[in-house]
Amino acid sequence: MTKDGVDTSGSGQQSGKPALHSVYSVNNILHKVQILDGVKVTYSSWVKLFILYAKGYKVSYHIDGTKPPAGTDPAYAKLCEIDAHVLQWIYGSISDDLLIRILETDSTTYEAWCRLENQFLNNKEARAVALEHEFTYLSLSKYESLDDYCQKLKDITTQLNDIGSTVNDQRLVLQLVRRLPVDYDTVGAYM
Incomplete structure (x- = not known):
């Protein structure tokens, strides 16, 4: 502590008064x-x-x-x-x-x-099986928009990655394209 009351120790105290921990500001x-x-x-x-x-x-x-x-x-x-x-x-x-x-x-x-x-x-194997099933059979017809469908695929991918059952980008794109209806054949061919 310097003579002007500035804390140089890192303790957060000034002029002998204990500083309030930042956790209290939430x-x-x-x-x-x-x-x-x-x-x-x-x-x-x-x-x-x-x-x-x-x-x-x-x-x-x-x-x-x-x-x-x-x-x-x-x-x-x-x-x-x-x-x-x-x-x-x-x-x-x-x-x-x-x-x-x-x-x-x-x-x-x-x-x-x-x-x-x-x-x-815990129970990674059981969760992986359930998520893999959902990932594999997910289709656009269950969602209002392509964005919702893509977001759901991304969410399942994140959950699979969380438990060590990694889904790479290539597999994600292939799954997305594979489950699109015929209306999206041009988009699927482009991807």
Whole structure:
């Protein structure tokens, strides 16, 4: 701390007053992160966005598995308070169905983060089979527009990639063209 009260230690304190942690400035996480439902917002997209904001608000240590200080450490109480805020971010940015599956009393943010990850990444084989089936038999006739159809194919591709069943661009384009009706033969031949 310099004599004029400017913090040079990186602790965020000025003139002996503790600075308010940036986590307290977030009133509604939904202004930052969309609701994870696994359909409109995929798990990988949600995670990328959540991690971005966690880093920006300097709370990523709550979701990356960093060991908290001992319960006797003076910083422990403040860490628990901040952890409760970040946990509220998770609970507030997932669908009600997911919330019911991961909500537990006395949970830490990291524990909830891991339970949520398990919801999407466990049973990979069964999910891959179901998604592959949906991907293979998806057709334009089920959608109002070509854009909706393409977006759905892209969403399924993202979900397959999330669980390690990679769909490359060539396969995605071939699938798109293969399931187009005869009206789109010219477009399909061009692609």
